[in-house]
Amino acid sequence: MKKYLTVFKNSLQVNLAYRFDVFAAFFSEFLSLTVLIYLWISIYHQGNQIGGYSLDALIGYFILSKFITIVVDSVDMAWLIGDTIREGEILNYLTKPINFLYKNFFHYLGALLTL
Numbered sequence: 001m002k003k004y005l006t007v008f009k010n011s012l013q014v015n016l017a018y019r020f021d022v023f024a025a026f027f028s029e030f031l032s033l034t035v036l037i038y039l040w041i042s043i044y045h046q047g048n049q050i051g052g053y054s055l056d057a058l059i060g061y062f063i064l065s066k067f068i069t070i071v072v073d074s075v076d077m078a079w080l081i082g083d084t085i086r087e088g089e090i091l092n093y094l095t096k097p098i099n100f101l102y103k104n105f106f107h108y109l110g111a112l113l114t115l
Contacts, residue, residue: 012113
């Protein structure tokens with residue numbers, strides 16, 4: 001488990017190397033979500049429901065969809081695994097005592113926390 005935590009910390013450090021990018025990503029996601037929420041609040045100010053959806057349900061939908069978008073789009077795990085196979089680096093993981101899937105999971109987790 002210690003080796004996977006090392007992978008996690010390394011991924012976190014690499015992604016935090018460009019702190020402005022991390023800050024800009026957080027700020028832009030927060031700003032877009034805030035604008036959408038205020039837009040829908042002003043639309044719902046006219047009535048309590050639109051198309052059978054309440055304001056709380058719509059805000060919950062936007063927050064959940066933003067979270068899913070960040071998680072899915074943040075790190076292209078398929079590209080990372082494909083590059084590892086294409087470049088022949090997969091052989092390194094087959095001969096070393098490290099699980100390829102666990103290593104990629106902790107790498108992904110470290111990258112995800114900085115987005």
